[in-house]
Amino acid sequence: MDLKVETEMEQVGAGKPSGAGKGRIGALLNRLPQNYVILLVFVGICALFTIWTDGLFLQPDNIVNVLRQISINAVIATGLTFVIITAGIDLSVGSIVAIVGVFAAQLLVKIPSTFPVWGIIFLACLGGLALGALIGAFSGFTITRFRVPPFISTLAMWASARGLAFILCDGRPVWNLPIQFNYIGRGYIFEKLIGPWFPVPVLIMGIVMYTAHVILTRTTIGRYIYAIGGNEEASRLSGINVRRVKMFVYIFSGLMAALGGIILTSRLASGQPNAGQSYELYAIAASVVGGTSLAGGEGTIPGTLIGALIIGVLYNGMNLAGVESYSQNVIIGAIILGAVLLDQMKKRK
Amino acid sequence: MDDVLEMKGIVKEYPGVKALKGVDFHLKRGEVHALVGENGAGKSTLMKILGGAEARDGGEIILEGRKVEIQDPHQAEKLGISIIYQEFNLIPFLSVAENIFLGREPRRGIFVDWRQLYANAKAVLDQLGLDIDLKAKVSGLSVAQQQMVEIAKAISVKSRIIVMDEPSATLTMHELERLFGLTRKLKEQGVGIIYISHRLEEIFEIADRVTVFRDGERISTREVRDVTKEYLIREMVGRELKDDYPKRNAVAGQELLRVEGLTRKGVLHEISFSLRKGEILGITGLVGAGRTELVRAIFGADPIDKGEIYLEGRKLRILSPQDAINSGLCLMTEDRKRQGLVLGMTVRENITIADLRGLSRAGFIHGVDERRIAGRFVRELNIKTPSVEQRVRNLSGGNQQKVVLAKWLFARSRVVIFDEPTRGIDVGAKQEIYRLMNDLAETGTGIIMISSELPEVLGMSDRILVMQEGRIRAELGGGEATQETIMRFATQALVQGG
Known part of the structure; x- marks a missing residue:
């Protein structure tokens, strides 16, 4: 019997020296280090900027500011995290932001004002979200039915959706949106009671990310998403409807991009066909910095949140510290690479 | 001095476990030496150390009387040690000839000298008596043929030692016969062969000596003709295993x-x-x-x-x-x-x-x-x-x-x-x-x-x-x-x- 245990020990030992403790505590230890390093990086960056800016960075209103700034990217990155965990990619999200923004803005302007204004806003948002989901569904369809690689399928959509956004509005931004619509992007919750401390986009981000986290960790479809990313063939042979799960993640990604587009349109108080340029790359960056593996099977929503925070804090902190914008981009690039390198080094150990 | 390889007191530790506890191992020139033992007994670890895939924590390796350090697989190859793993290291969309000489293609200037490449590849295959299309893509070959290509590759680098890790796992009896034929031919050419297998029957057919590993230690090395299957199993598991195939009482129903x-x-x-x-x-x-x-x-x-x-x-x-x-x-x-x-x-x-x-x-x-x-x-x-x-x-x-x-x-x-x-x-x-x-x-x-x-x-x-x-x-x-x-x-x- 002794021999058997030893045999297993070698197998375990040959893998990474994980915190293979007992039961639930072991499980907790196994999980913790996933975001651990990146959390430290985040805290380190915050500490650095606090010192650099003589505490300006840590002022409550600046923190609220950072959270509001990252909210759109965090929402989009949430959708993308789902896709990337299945070992896919969605490059079309930035273009979806634009086309949904233009589309929703046009609905706002064109729905006859006989409707109550909140009704119009509701319908416009619903229409925008539906369009985003539809575009995601189209990408998902070409990927699952015709086996077009996700990179290609969504790259095509990245180009087409952008073009359609311009066609939809003849290349002219849509202005004169109802003033109440601005609330989504610029408003504050309970502003009269507590003042301007709780931006609406931050609330949206919170709800979306919490829901997404619950879906990933507690539901069957969440489990299937990880399984497919970990081993698609084994998942199929275990009876998972791989096509349906993949359709779900691309629709979800489209939906999240659409939500990001609506928030942005409200912030800008106009539908801009050239809005959301490079947003796909920021979202991928947030997801990957947060520990999502492009090879699939790994990633968490809390990780993505930290990833989005790191990018947001960097831009904000560098602005406060007076770093000019060319250097900002160089540093952001270096940080993205560094964060992932750190993660890889931890894994190799 | 007919030992081509001598490994002395090899130690390997992983966090929390000693995988090899000071193992001695000798391989003679022109012998087929089987390694047996349960999964995790240490035989694969020893071979990884020999092949430079893992670093040892103690002991020494002596190759033809000379002490050597093997830092990585490339160096092992240079020293004439080839390891054929269960998962092959072939490039599926390259031809047989290209795979055999991968990274060592004959060149003319910066270009591959194709004629020379095919000639060399053919020479290797002829030496082994293999009939495989040189220009066929590896992806189209059967598992057995791919294995032959791996062996051809090992021969082409003039290996003195070839390690076959579970070579028979995916072969049919027919293909196995060919592998054995090939192994015997290599033996005649003076190559030392280490043969790892879970199928004990094969060992009696092909091996000259057999070494049993258990629990990170070498238990015994014997001439194959002096041992029985039961003896090997007993040595491997450290206890008697009754009934190869346990009886059961089920009666087939509807x-x-x-x-x-x-x-x-x-x-x-x-x-x-x-x-x-x-x-x-x-x-x-x-x-x-x-x-x-x-x-x-x-x-x-x-x-x-x-x-x-x-x-x-x-x-x-x-x-x-x-x-x-x-x-x-x-x-x-x-x-x-x-x-x-x-x-x-x-x-x-x-x-x-x-x-x-x-x-x-x-x-x-x-x-x-x-x-x-x-x-x-x-x-x-x-x-x-x-x-x-x-x-x-x-x-x-x-x-x-x-x-x-x-x-x-x-x-x-x-x-x-x-x-x-x-x-x-x-x-x-x-x-x-x-x-x-x-x-x-x-x-x-x-x-x-x-x-x-x-x-x-x-x-x-x-x-x-x-x-x-x-x-x-x-x-x-x-x-x-x-x-x-x-x-x-x-x-x-x-x-x-x-």
């Missing part, structure tokens, strides 16, 4: 599964058979006979052109594995790492994946129940793992196989199809898998077992189907089957044709 006229163009032709409750039906034949294709078709993993499947007289409509699972069928694939498990997920998640819906309400997984059930299977099947939260990647082959079985037991399968259930699994774990199969049969589950190992087929099955070229060539009852009759049917057309 018909459970019936397959009629199953056809997949060019692959399967009009296959019909039935399976009763509590029966173990063996399916055998040479690799490429269509055995795996047959069960994949039944399971809905591959489309079929014609044919019907009935479960207890009820016609099934199986268009996907999902349909098959819902009907109570399951398939334990031969390649568990690629098709059976999500290696990065935990034992718990792998066990429950096929019937997660049974564990959830409104899409939410019941976490407490899930942990409880996973824990129960780990205990019942005696899966050796520190916890249910261990990633399956870190388990040994036998325990991974048990996790796959647990998955299907949890999905309440009524027909369990095993495709090469004991491939690459050590002797002790094999016995456990056999016992579990018997236990399953006793509960009335119908079992289909594909296997290339004839003693296993003969020892475990109530009935045996022999396949060849996508057809069932014979159905043999438990009594009438022998290795000879099976091979006769399995090679029918080949014998007639040649």
Whole structure:
């Protein structure tokens, strides 16, 4: 019997020296280090900027500011995290932001004002979200039915959706949106009671990310998403409807991009066909910095949140510290690479 | 001084475990030296150290009387050490000749000298007496042919030592004969060969000496002609193993599964058979006979052109594995790492994946129940793992196989199809898998077992189907089957044709 245990020990030992403790505590230890390093990086960056800016960075209103700034990217990155965990990619999200923004803005302007204004806003948002989901569904369809690689399928959509956004509005931004619509992007919750401390986009981000986290960790479809990313063939042979799960993640990604587009349109108080340029790359960056593996099977929503925070804090902190914008981009690039390198080094150990 | 290799006091430690506890090993010139031992006994670790894939923590390596340091695989190759792993290191979309000389292509200026390349490759293949198309892409070759290419590659670098790690795992008897022929030829040329295998029969056929490993130590080295199979098994497990194939009390009951006229163009032709409750039906034949294709078709993993499947007289409509699972069928694939498990997920998640819906309400997984059930299977099947939260990647082959079985037991399968259930699994774990199969049969589950190992087929099955070229060539009852009759049917057309 002794021999058997030893045999297993070698197998375990040959893998990474994980915190293979007992039961639930072991499980907790196994999980913790996933975001651990990146959390430290985040805290380190915050500490650095606090010192650099003589505490300006840590002022409550600046923190609220950072959270509001990252909210759109965090929402989009949430959708993308789902896709990337299945070992896919969605490059079309930035273009979806634009086309949904233009589309929703046009609905706002064109729905006859006989409707109550909140009704119009509701319908416009619903229409925008539906369009985003539809575009995601189209990408998902070409990927699952015709086996077009996700990179290609969504790259095509990245180009087409952008073009359609311009066609939809003849290349002219849509202005004169109802003033109440601005609330989504610029408003504050309970502003009269507590003042301007709780931006609406931050609330949206919170709800979306919490829901997404619950879906990933507690539901069957969440489990299937990880399984497919970990081993698609084994998942199929275990009876998972791989096509349906993949359709779900691309629709979800489209939906999240659409939500990001609506928030942005409200912030800008106009539908801009050239809005959301490079947003796909920021979202991928947030997801990957947060520990999502492009090879699939790994990633968490809390990780993505930290990833989005790191990018947001960097831009904000560098602005406060007076770093000019060319250097900002160089540093952001270096940080993205560094964060992932750190993660890889931890894994190799 | 006829030792080509001497390894002295080799020590290797992993966190928490000593994988090699000061091992001595000698290899003579022109000998085939078999290494045996259970998974994790240390034989693979020793070979990784020899091949430069792992660094040793102690001891020394002496090659032809000279002390050497082997830092990486490249250096090992330069020293004339070639290791042929179970997973080949060939580039699928390059030709045979290109693969043999990969990274060492003859050049003319910056261009590859193709004529020279083919000439060299042909010389190597001729030396080995191999008849493989030099320009064929490796992806189109059979597993056996790919193995030959690996060996040719080893020869082309003028290897003095060739290590074959489980070379027979994917070969049919016919192909195995060719491998043995090739091995003997290498031996004559003075190459020292280290042969690792779980199939003890082969060792008696090909090896000169055999070394048994257990628990990170070398237990013994003997001349093969001085030992018996029972002796080796005793040395390997450190105890007596009774009965290669445990007896069971199950009595075959009513018909459970019936397959009629199953056809997949060019692959399967009009296959019909039935399976009763509590029966173990063996399916055998040479690799490429269509055995795996047959069960994949039944399971809905591959489309079929014609044919019907009935479960207890009820016609099934199986268009996907999902349909098959819902009907109570399951398939334990031969390649568990690629098709059976999500290696990065935990034992718990792998066990429950096929019937997660049974564990959830409104899409939410019941976490407490899930942990409880996973824990129960780990205990019942005696899966050796520190916890249910261990990633399956870190388990040994036998325990991974048990996790796959647990998955299907949890999905309440009524027909369990095993495709090469004991491939690459050590002797002790094999016995456990056999016992579990018997236990399953006793509960009335119908079992289909594909296997290339004839003693296993003969020892475990109530009935045996022999396949060849996508057809069932014979159905043999438990009594009438022998290795000879099976091979006769399995090679029918080949014998007639040649």
